[in-house]
Amino acid sequence: xxxxxxxxxxxxxxxxxxxxxxxxxxxxxxxxxxxxxxxxxxxxxxxxxxxxxxxxxxxxxxxxxxxxxxxxxxxxxxxxxxxxxxxxxxxxxxxxxxxxxxxxxxxxxxxxxxxxxxxxxxxxxxxxxxxxxxxxxxxxxxxxxxxxxxxxxxxxxxxxxxxxxxxxxxxxxxxxxx
Amino acid sequence: xxxxxxxxxxxxxxxxxxxxxxxxxxxxxxxxxxxxxxxxxxxxxxxxxxxxxxxxxxxxxxxxxxxxxxxxxxxxxxxxxxxxxxxxxxxxxxxxxxxxxxxxxxxxxxxxxxxxxxxxxxxxxxxxxxxxxxxxxxxxxxxxxxxxxxxxxxxxxxxxxxxxxxxxxxxxxxxxxx
Numbered sequence: 001x002x003x004x005x006x007x008x009x010x011x012x013x014x015x016x017x018x019x020x021x022x023x024x025x026x027x028x029x030x031x032x033x034x035x036x037x038x039x040x041x042x043x044x045x046x047x048x049x050x051x052x053x054x055x056x057x058x059x060x061x062x063x064x065x066x067x068x069x070x071x072x073x074x075x076x077x078x079x080x081x082x083x084x085x086x087x088x089x090x091x092x093x094x095x096x097x098x099x100x101x102x103x104x105x106x107x108x109x110x111x112x113x114x115x116x117x118x119x120x121x122x123x124x125x126x127x128x129x130x131x132x133x134x135x136x137x138x139x140x141x142x143x144x145x146x147x148x149x150x151x152x153x154x155x156x157x158x159x160x161x162x163x164x165x166x167x168x169x170x171x172x173x174x175x176x177x178x
Numbered sequence: 179x180x181x182x183x184x185x186x187x188x189x190x191x192x193x194x195x196x197x198x199x200x201x202x203x204x205x206x207x208x209x210x211x212x213x214x215x216x217x218x219x220x221x222x223x224x225x226x227x228x229x230x231x232x233x234x235x236x237x238x239x240x241x242x243x244x245x246x247x248x249x250x251x252x253x254x255x256x257x258x259x260x261x262x263x264x265x266x267x268x269x270x271x272x273x274x275x276x277x278x279x280x281x282x283x284x285x286x287x288x289x290x291x292x293x294x295x296x297x298x299x300x301x302x303x304x305x306x307x308x309x310x311x312x313x314x315x316x317x318x319x320x321x322x323x324x325x326x327x328x329x330x331x332x333x334x335x336x337x338x339x340x341x342x343x344x345x346x347x348x349x350x351x352x353x354x355x356x
Contacts, residue, residue, distance in 0.1 A: 012266075012267075014266040014267060017266040018266075024266050026266050026286075028257070028258060028265075028286045028289060029288070031246060031249075031255065031256040031257070032233075032255035032256070032257070032289060033255065034249060034250050034253055034254065034255065034256075037246060037249075037250060038250060055210075060239055061238055061239035061242055062242075064239055064240075064243050065242050065246050065258075066246065068209060068215060068243050068244065068246075068247060069247055069250070071209075071212060071215075072212050072215060072247070075212055076212065077209065077210035077211065078210070078212075078215070078243075079206070080206060080243075087206075088190075088192040088195040088196075088202050088204050089190075089204070110207070111206060111210060
């Protein structure tokens with residue numbers, strides 16, 4: 001079966017979570033299938049293999065699930081981005097606007113350096129707010145942004161628009177119209 | 179270099195985080211070394227290979243980092259345990275006491291079944307509260323608990339005592355006296 005097709009059959013859609021009107025994409029059934037996980041990781045890594053990625057950045061917490069495996073496949077280090085206050089030593093932090101209020105993400109000290117080629121990974125692209133903030137963090141440190149790799153992209157929420165100004169490839173394995 | 183020795187040299191100890199008097203063990207430098215990550219995953223998987231593990235349960239959020247790779251190595255599914263309210267559909271939930279207050283963890287629907295052989299994974303064993311609660315969740319569903327696998331164990335905080343009543347192997351790759 002095509003990877004995209006298998007993902008679409010496996011991802012569970014749950015109405016009104018976490019709030020009314022949202023059709024939540026639940027990736028937990030994907031994780032139950034080791035061969036499908038392997039295919040996802042291989043495909044995301046394959047798309048960026050030519051870029052000589054040295055670091056994969058995963059966004060807390062669902063970016064932690066496939067991110068370390070993508071890094072392994074690319075022979076790269078894995079770097080975590082967490083919400084404010086959870087990392088003991090921070091290299092840089094950035095705040096960004098959410099639909100209601102704002103959020104701050106932080107990147108660990110001594111993890112990314114100028115000269116690194118960085119792939120940013122999260123499970124899902126929606127508005128792109130967190131991914132864009134993470135990309136700015138990476139650039140702030142002086143490293144080179146090489147691309148964004150997502151499992152899922154929700155179209156129509158502005159995510160692609162928020163990220164395309166970075167001028168790097170944006171890859172997802174399956175897209176949903178919202 | 180021996181795995182334990184390399185881990186000890188790589189894990190960063192940070193005083194007074196997240197609160198005064200705690201010597202925090204920061205695993206983020208481990209994630210930067212793909213070969214070391216691979217060795218950790220292989221060793222944790224090796225210790226449980228004879229048990230025919232069908233599911234690896236990872237505890238949010240640092241149990242998400244190596245858990246899916248351990249599951250891959252064992253040809254098992256990966257199942258997430260999250261704090262209350264984050265999973266859209268829940269099979270079972272359990273509350274447990276913390277030093278101050280209490281917490282609730284939940285396991286996703288349709289992820290673990292009677293007949294599953296379950297390995298519980300987290301990055302660090304301290305008091306064992308969350309791991310013990312997760313083990314009870316697994317047993318509540320009727321699955322068989324096969325063991326606990328941690329990257330780090332902090333001795334002297336009662337973690338081993340909290341888990342030994344389950345009568346299954348408790349494995350860690352490196353221990354620290356507190």
